[in-house]
Amino acid sequence: MASRPTIADIAKRVGVSPGAVSFALNGRPGVSEATRARILEVAREMNWRPHRAARALGGSQAGAVGLVLARDPRTLGSEHFYTQILYGMQEALSARSIAVQMQLVRDTSAEIALYRDWASEHRVDGLVLVDQQVSDPRLDVVRELAIPAVTLGLPAVADQLPSVWVDDHEAMTTIVDYLAALDHRRIAHVAGPPLYQHTARRMQALREHGSSRGLSSESLPTDFSDAQGAAATRALLSRPAPPTAIVYDSDVMAAAGLGVALEMGVPVPQDLSIVSFDDSVLARIVHPALTCLSRNTYELGAQVAESLLEVIADPASRRSVRTETPRLVVRGSTTRPAR
Amino acid sequence: MASRPTIADIAKRVGVSPGAVSFALNGRPGVSEATRARILEVAREMNWRPHRAARALGGSQAGAVGLVLARDPRTLGSEHFYTQILYGMQEALSARSIAVQMQLVRDTSAEIALYRDWASEHRVDGLVLVDQQVSDPRLDVVRELAIPAVTLGLPAVADQLPSVWVDDHEAMTTIVDYLAALDHRRIAHVAGPPLYQHTARRMQALREHGSSRGLSSESLPTDFSDAQGAAATRALLSRPAPPTAIVYDSDVMAAAGLGVALEMGVPVPQDLSIVSFDDSVLARIVHPALTCLSRNTYELGAQVAESLLEVIADPASRRSVRTETPRLVVRGSTTRPAR
């Protein structure tokens, strides 16, 4: 009884046909301005809202976009980053009452299966692909399914999808320059899995830029867990000539590394400088607080949403957006190395 | 062209009517077993999947449930907890191909507005209400909208919604008993906002149980931020007779408090024991690692999902589920107080 008003209810009340109401509500020609105004007023008065399913059925807009995180969620350490991204996206999309469908899955194959499900159920109008891989099996699937998508990461060279990207090369360069200016000569990098494009890119940047500046440098890959971050740190600090600075691919690993250093009696920052690629509450509350690259993740999410809307509107669009390089926030974990 | 097969396609191929196919696919009487088998086989062969919107339009199942987090997302510290909850829910629901629609909003009024939107757009079949408040304005709205819902928190006494709950009273009792057994006599509690029911409950438990054991105890409310957690810690440790143990309502505040203690030259755990109500990576990687209450958050999420399905199936259901009390995980941040 008290069920939501439909377009037919509005039509009856205004005295026009349902079709006319649809025209009016969607701002398309076919009704006079006077009638349109009447209809809009009545719709507002009756508190009308489109029935999503009905729209999705007729047209083809599901009114939702999808974001899948493929990680072992029990050990996820990047919640903060993706929470911010999600929030940025939602703020940008809620005005158009588009929902963001976020789902956590175990691995990439589950992610791909989910894309197929979503496609066949018409659940989403577009996808955001995060954690881009060097050789990414998702790209083929997305193309096959013909769902509009953007990547958050480097532009996929071979297989063009529009992307919103941060220049990880330049980011690493910024860090290396900063550390070199402080007179650090032996820099280590506790990286993520080289499977990920951003990790690969950072490793490459360190190798190239480090050697061009005459530094000794090295990247140790990990699985992003605090355990492996700690282990890598322990290995590095046990060497005869340990690095004077370690750059970590994530805040969790950096904090874990800091713990190892303190435990091993290596004072931070005096004997070891620590830099993290991620900023977060965690980076702020450990002692000393971590020097890190910081970016406006919220903005990044909003940008992703905008780009995705563009691709949905025009599936042929291939416009990639480069976002500003993260800036270095210096905190207590870095200083000149003691001689 | 290569568009998804519909029920009509299957019907044509099998040589029956679309209605019969619908019966067969939904396991309801009206077709013979032989025909049903044929239909199921052809459906699988053609890789048929129901069109969500079509189902939602006819019946009334949107195939999604909603979860809203109302916090200032820029300072969110509980990502880990809710990520786990979300994952647990998704695992439990994906088998029935029900999606979890999670959204972050700024505050409770935005949360309520979102519920109204979702209701009028028929986006969700049910809601999970988290961060239950002492006097919760959401309860009336949910009842008014007549959406099946469960709360994650204490059972709402006045206004019965089924809930999945953890006994915060007993949790606090566990901590107090543990600290008392170690001979702590002055215990402080850095709490969240007393607006939240679980915080209020913990404060009450500490007051009652502490005094019954002859302890001096006190709760300081905060906004859950690391800044206020740090400030409260500073205030407590500056007193003439500072507490020998502090219990924090969140891992972020506990870690921030730990930082303050070390900075003020108060050795942890010798002069100050620290206990956190939340477990997480953070609690593990700081030094010393934090003693905390730990619970299977993933299970909790799954349980929430089950309960919600129950209410959706039978909106009159009022069954609340009490989950097991979190267990205390002792790490390096607690010990007997130095005399």
Place this chain on the structure above:
DNA sequence: TCCCCCAACTACACCGGTTTAGTCGCGAAC
């Protein structure tokens, strides 16, 4: 043998929008 009943199906309306193919009326052009 006839009738009734029931299982097994079909036909069709329906959900709430969108969209296309008209219809109508009126002013301008010839």
Place this chain on the structure above:
DNA sequence: GTTCGCGACTAAACCGGTGTAGTTGGGGGA
């Protein structure tokens, strides 16, 4: 004065399922 054109609107099909009211055929009971 008839015709053309166009703006404003209506009727009806359609999207892909679900649910209900028939319809049919065959077996069992009287």
